[in-house]
Amino acid sequence: MSAEHDAPLLRLEGVTKRFGATLALGGVDFDLRAGEVHALLGENGAGKSTLMKVLAGNEQRDAGRILLDGEEIEIRSPAEARQHGIAIIHQELNTVATMTVAENLALGQEPRSRYGALDRRGMVRSAQQKLARIGAGIDPRRRLGALSVGMQQMVEIARAVSERARILVLDEPTAALSRAEAGQLYRLVDEMREDGVGLVYISHRMEEVWQLADRVTVFRDGARIGTRDKDDVRPPDVVRMMVGRPVEDLYQHDRRRPGGVLLDVEGLTGSGVGPASFQVRAGEVVCLAGLIGSGRTEIARLVFGADKPSAGTVRVAGRAVNPTSPRDGIRAGLAMVPESRKDQALFLPHSVESNIDISSLGQHTTVGVLHRRRIREAVSTQMEGLRLRRNALRLPVKSLSGGNQQKAALARWLMRESEVLILDEPTRGVDIGAKSEIYELINQLTERGKAVLVVSSDLPEAIGISDRILVMRAGHIVHELDSHAATEEDVMFHATGAVGGDQGETDE
Ligand SMILES: Nc1ncnc2c1ncn2[C@@H]1O[C@H](COP(=O)(O)OP(=O)(O)OP(=O)(O)O)[C@@H](O)[C@H]1O
Numbered sequence: 001m002s003a004e005h006d007a008p009l010l011r012l013e014g015v016t017k018r019f020g021a022t023l024a025l026g027g028v029d030f031d032l033r034a035g036e037v038h039a040l041l042g043e044n045g046a047g048k049s050t051l052m053k054v055l056a057g058n059e060q061r062d063a064g065r066i067l068l069d070g071e072e073i074e075i076r077s078p079a080e081a082r083q084h085g086i087a088i089i090h091q092e093l094n095t096v097a098t099m100t101v102a103e104n105l106a107l108g109q110e111p112r113s114r115y116g117a118l119d120r121r122g123m124v125r126s127a128q129q130k131l132a133r134i135g136a137g138i139d140p141r142r143r144l145g146a147l148s149v150g151m152q153q154m155v156e157i158a159r160a161v162s163e164r165a166r167i168l169v170l171d172e173p174t175a176a177l178s179r180a181e182a183g184q185l186y187r188l189v190d191e192m193r194e195d196g197v198g199l200v201y202i203s204h205r206m207e208e209v210w211q212l213a214d215r216v217t218v219f220r221d222g223a224r225i226g227t228r229d230k231d232d233v234r235p236p237d238v239v240r241m242m243v244g245r246p247v248e249d250l251y252q253h254d255r256r257r258p259g260g261v262l263l264d265v266e267g268l269t270g271s272g273v274g275p276a277s278f279q280v281r282a283g284e285v286v287c288l289a290g291l292i293g294s295g296r297t298e299i300a301r302l303v304f305g306a307d308k309p310s311a312g313t314v315r316v317a318g319r320a321v322n323p324t325s326p327r328d329g330i331r332a333g334l335a336m337v338p339e340s341r342k343d344q345a346l347f348l349p350h351s352v353e354s355n356i357d358i359s360s361l362g363q364h365t366t367v368g369v370l371h372r373r374r375i376r377e378a379v380s381t382q383m384e385g386l387r388l389r390r391n392a393l394r395l396p397v398k399s400l401s402g403g404n405q406q407k408a409a410l411a412r413w414l415m416r417e418s419e420v421l422i423l424d425e426p427t428r429g430v431d432i433g434a435k436s437e438i439y440e441l442i443n444q445l446t447e448r449g450k451a452v453l454v455v456s457s458d459l460p461e462a463i464g465i466s467d468r469i470l471v472m473r474a475g476h477i478v479h480e481l482d483s484h485a486a487t488e489e490d491v492m493f494h495a496t497g498a499v500g501g502d503q504g505e506t507d508e
């Protein structure tokens with residue numbers, strides 16, 4: 001075999017990237033073979049997305065080389081990356097919401113009629129073909145913004161396949177997918193691998209990495225720690241490479257002894273869900289489980305007052321709240337970390353510090369004067385708990401890595417001494433080290449007698465961190481399980497109504 005044949009499909013050498021004072025990548029190497037799934041793992045902020053943005057032409061490297069089939073190439077823009085057959089599904093989808101699916105798929109190659117007018121029918125037909133090739137039954141005339149995240153990703157993949165991409169990067173592709181959508185994505189990944197495409201797969205979900213990957217590479221602090229064949233390592237080894245320390249039993253907690261009822265919800269109805277009745281006691285963690293679209297988020301929002309209920313009552317420590325706005329909820333002792341940090345949880349152009357101030361102003365105000373120093377101290381303590389670097393506090397939230405944005409959203413609410421905490425998907429996109437710290441924080445809250453209501457799609461997490469599980473289906477709480485005895489199958493059994501499978505509809 002000639003040397004050229006031995007060259008991997010892609011090779012990145014000594015790639016360096018700085019953002020101001022932050023060294024995001026400190027001269028890293030990475031290679032990708034045709035027909036392999038190469039998982040890229042590492043803690044939040046390790047540099048995974050940045051490396052892939054350099055490859056996709058979204059960021060320019062400060063140093064290093066990119067070799068395709070052994071030949072050095074330049075990638076100065078996303079268009080140039082596409083010409084080289086490089087496609088990427090970004091961690092935070094940046095789709096133009098008002099565009100239709102067909103328009104999106106035709107981008108840059110719009111079919112024109114003989115007279116130069118846009119050929120709309122031709123566009124829809126061609127989009128239909130592209131979607132059919134990957135088995136996605138999506139109407140090309142729909143607006144992209146009206147589709148679930150999973151479906152939007154399918155559109156992006158259809159585009160990559162139609163452009164005959166040789167390299168496909170998937171950055172946290174399943175973070176917001178339903179089970180059925182994730183299953184469909186895994187099948188596509190397998191098919192593309194069969195076709196000789198080289199795939200880079202970034203994920204914090206160890207199970208799926210183990211199911212899909214041929215090789216794994218671990219990054220830490222902008223450096224490559226190592227690359228292994230999957231068959232030569234076990235998940236705990238990889239976790240140690242990622243975090244730099246072993247992470248013991250993630251869900252370990254003493255058996256809690258809940259006190260009196262803190263949150264009492266009765267007949268709560270609205271947003272197409274309910275009536276729902278349940279209680280959470282002091283020192284107790286209750287998890288709302290169920291398929292995406294089953295109404296978990298809707299219930300959480302009604303309890304908090306983010307949406308207006310049409311009937312029902314909410315009591316905190318015996319006092320009726322009946323919140324009609326988040327402000328009412330907050331005043332009554334409720335706090336909520338919403339699932340979409342991007343839309344609801346944070347003000348992206350502002351610094352982490354000022355984001356955290358916002359919801360805790362009440363506590364640090366004396367006759368209207370802010371105690372700046374006290375705020376800063378409290379924020380630092382909170383951030384250290386979540387292993388967010390001190391210098392990250394002054395940065396605008398939008399320049400933080402995906403997982404660190406989630407931690408900032410959490411910290412913003414944990415600052416308050418609320419009686420009842422509602423956490424909607426608190427660990428989505430968060431690395432395993434920070435996950436264990438978030439669980440530890442939840443434990444501390446319960447030890448201090450708080451009531452915690454969690455929405456989680458991660459079944460091991462839902463079972464592992466809670467005392468009771470309320471399973472939702474089609475807008476109703478259909479079953480209650482004791483977390484200490486429940487299995488994942490039990491939860492799925494009730495969540496699906498035992499028919500098996502997922503409706504695949506999502507509310508996101
Ligand atoms: N546009 C930017 N401006 C300033 N700093 C940035 C920018 N983009 C990334 N960074 C910093 O670069 C580092 C690497 O971030 P990156 O997004 O690559 O992490 P990641 O490994 O993808 O993490 P996650 O698992 O949370 O997605 C982080 O410290 C991040 O704050």
Ligand SMILES: [Mg+2]
Pocket residue numbers: 048049050091171401402403
């Ligand atoms: Mg990332």
